[in-house]
Amino acid sequence: MLFLFVVVTACFGFLVKGEPLSATESYDFAISSESQLSLLKLKETHVNNLQSYKKVLKKHLQKIRRLLKKDLGLEQIAVSQKLLTQQPTSVDFEESMGAMHRLQTVYNLDSYAMTEGFIDAKDRNIKNWSADECLMLGLMYLFLKDYNQSENWLELALYHYDDNLSPEVLKIKLWNYPNLLESLVEANKGLGRYLEAKKYANELLSINPNHTYMLTQLPKLKHLQSNPIKLTKPKKVFQLQKEICSKRYRRKSGVLVCRYVDWTQFLKLAPLKMEELSMKPHISIFYGFLGQKDIEVLKNASRPKLQRVKHLSGNCSCKIGNLSSSSHDVVRKVNELILDITGFPSKGNQMLEVINYGIAGNYNPEDTAKPKIHNKANAFIFLENAGKGGEIVFPSRHLKVRPRKGSMLFWENLKNSVIYHQCPILKGNMWVANKVLN
Ligand SMILES: *[C@@H]1O[C@H](CO)[C@@H](O)[C@H](O)[C@H]1NC(C)=O
Ligand SMILES: *[C@@H]1O[C@H](CO)[C@@H](O)[C@H](O)[C@H]1NC(C)=O
């Protein structure tokens, strides 16, 4: 319910404002208002995940201010209607909230550090999170009954509350100080801190003496204080991923073989450097597999096709576009090169899929230990370097491979087990191309 409230609030916030935005292409994840920017760092050209986009923010804020200065006329309403399809949907919101949850859990991130853009201490341009963003995460954790995290975020919202000086801006954000107090009561109640909860309840009642819900809560809190109940622990999630991604992996020396591949006529002209990471199962990297120009072509060709894939959505935070050999010469070349290098027959393989990651993006089609579908091998081409995160881990081989633009990672899958795992991306605008071989 609360979650729905968050989503509805966020979406409604846009309807009221009708801020025309400069989404360059409709495939992009759109960004709506200031209050949602930090949660929606998914827009391809501006993706920098947890960092704030000072430039974008400034531009958007100026537009919002301009719109606020005049009453919304028919023209603005028409613009907002037209742009509605480019606006974030409830799916976008749910995905970004889930992504924040995953990042914070997997990498054990401190809320306070997150609000200050912890990733890059050198970057002085990082804009601190505002009260809205903290409130949203506080509400999400409240919804998940993770009261400790919820209380952390709500306290941060309280801390940043005074930054929102303009009452106009607050009004369009559709929440107010009493809403924050109410959530703080709930979080503290969940933590068994009844004294604190009462403090916030009384503050709320001093502002709004007829608050019906709080009037019934106060006696309950008093009762709980003298008759404490057993508290429930939050459900643990993303534990497997946390274990895999927080571990340190050391490369074993002596096993590695580096050599040049010139198996075919074409490769004889342009041999590739190969590094063998594991013999059983077979895992290797081919450096310089794709050049900058071909990478651009693949991205361009996939852009109009990028979409969420149902069975991945939520945990992948990505959009995928399938490309057939007939769609572009470069796609055909890539497909042929993959088959040449790996020796796989051309039949039975899937199309080349180009993947663009959003916040906390990670391509793990099956989270379970026993996959339903057995694919023989993957050829995974990195089209970007990630700023942080996004590594492919082979837990059983103690291997962790960092994304390296233009290189192709090839691995054989073992029957009945998932052999690889990708860690959520922390920073950077990540693209890959993947081909499933059979
Ligand atoms: C962010 O907040 C910290 C501490 O609250 C402050 O020192 C820093 O100057 C702020 N950064 C910006 C860009 O406002
Ligand atoms: C609650 O959050 C604080 C701050 O993040 C952390 O230090 C503490 O370990 C958490 N407690 C529990 C029980 O998770």
Ligand SMILES: *[C@@H]1O[C@H](CO)[C@@H](O)[C@H](O)[C@H]1NC(C)=O
């Ligand atoms: C609260 O309710 C009482 C009686 O029901 C009314 O007289 C008073 O004006 C209300 N106060 C506020 C702040 O709405």
Ligand SMILES: *[C@@H]1O[C@H](CO)[C@@H](O)[C@H](O)[C@H]1NC(C)=O
């Ligand atoms: C996403 O991850 C969670 C936690 O690991 C898991 O419970 C859920 O089933 C996953 N969802 C999908 C669609 O794979």
Ligand SMILES: *[C@@H]1O[C@H](CO)[C@@H](O)[C@H](O)[C@H]1NC(C)=O
């Ligand atoms: C990719 O698309 C961009 C923008 O449409 C264009 O400027 C660029 O030339 C294209 N690159 C290639 C290699 O096709």
Ligand SMILES: *[C@@H]1O[C@H](CO)[C@@H](O)[C@H](O)[C@H]1NC(C)=O
């Ligand atoms: C791409 O193709 C695979 C099968 O080859 C299919 O499962 C997937 O849904 C397709 N994705 C898109 C975005 O069309």
